[in-house]
Amino acid sequence: MMLIFISTVVATDRYVSLSGTHVSPFTNWVTASTNIQSAVTVALSNANDVVWVTNGVYYLAGEVTITNYVTLKSVNGPAVTIVDGNYPAYTNRCFRIYTNVTLSGFTIRNGRTNVNSGGVRSYGSIITNCIICGNIANNGGGVYLTSGALYNSIITNNQSLVYAGGVCVDGGGLVESCVIQGNLATNSGMYGGGILLDAYSMMRNCLIASNQASCAGGVYIKNGSAIHNCTIVGNRAGSYGGLYTELFSIIVNTVIYTNNAIGTSYNWRDDGGACFTNCCTMPALTNGAGNITNYPAFVDMPSGNYRLMSGSSCINAGMNESWMSGAVDLDGYSRIDRFSGIVDMGCYEYLPQGTMYSVP
Secondary structure: OOOOOOHHHHHHEEOOEEEEEEOOOOOOOOOEEEOHHHHHHHOOOOOOOEEEOOEEEEEEOOOEEEEEEEEEEEOOOOEEEEEEEEOOOOOOOOOOOOOOOOEEEEEEEEEOOOOEEEOEEEOOOOOOOEEEOEEEEOOOOEEEEEEOOOEEEEEEOEEEEEOOOOOOOOOOEEOOOOOEEEEEEOOOOOOOOOEEEEEOOOOOOOEEOOEEEEOOOEEEEOOEEEOOEEEEEOOOOEEEEEEEEEEEEEEEOOOEEEEEEEHHHHOOOOOOOOOEOOOEOOOOOOOOOOOOOOOOOOOHHHHHHEOOOEEEEEOOOOOOOHHHHOOOOOOEEOOEEEOOEOOOOOOOOOOOOOOOOOOO
């Protein structure tokens, strides 16, 4: 009888702490690595390891590179776990991560590079529950995502010198349930202060507010990419304050309002056969169905509350889609109203206030 031995690799937890004693292989808090890259390097030799990072500010002397099958996760979230690119002492982005990598629960700040993304350059990886702020790059100041996904994160106060001040997405990447706010594409003639979507990429359930660029202060979208249930508001540009579309883009259930183009009235522009469905914007749309021009009636726009007031024309005015089954809005509430069964326009579902009574 022939015996067959099957080798299995057991995933291991690794630990990072500024108070660790830095003894490899970093398998407990006492011997924890004092820097992230050392623990990641050990984890890369053992598929599916989790590297846990506890509270502190981790100043970098070079980018953290994670090539495969590692989860890098904070213990207590982005408010207390900060990765700092350490510019101007060093000129480097904070992270470069690849397929089958998950990055979760960090504030990622102060990265600087003359190529793509000062915060995170991602190739097919997952980024979730992060605050990405104060980074600078040529393209995608905060994040440059090629395929993969960015979830439940805040991308704010980043800057690009060319395209996409906050986020640049290509290769079919997904950005979902994120706030993209206060980012800047600086050079004259540059596009996408908040986000650029290219090559069949997608954004949904996102708020894109108060970003700025020479053109398309909020969103630049092209090449078959899509936007679903987003709110694009209060962005500013030399032309096309909120949205500029090219090459057969798809925009569904989205509010595009009160964006400002300096010296013009352009809130948005379609320059290549985009299809708008069940959107709220001005001026009126002719290429699509279910679109409205009514003011969306935000709760408190001056204070940045872009949820819908009672009586808003955007309530129960969207088009239901298959991805919404079991999905939630940007606040974490059910994406489809359980009473009407119809989704709202924008990134927030209207939540009725008051007391419910059961009638026998």
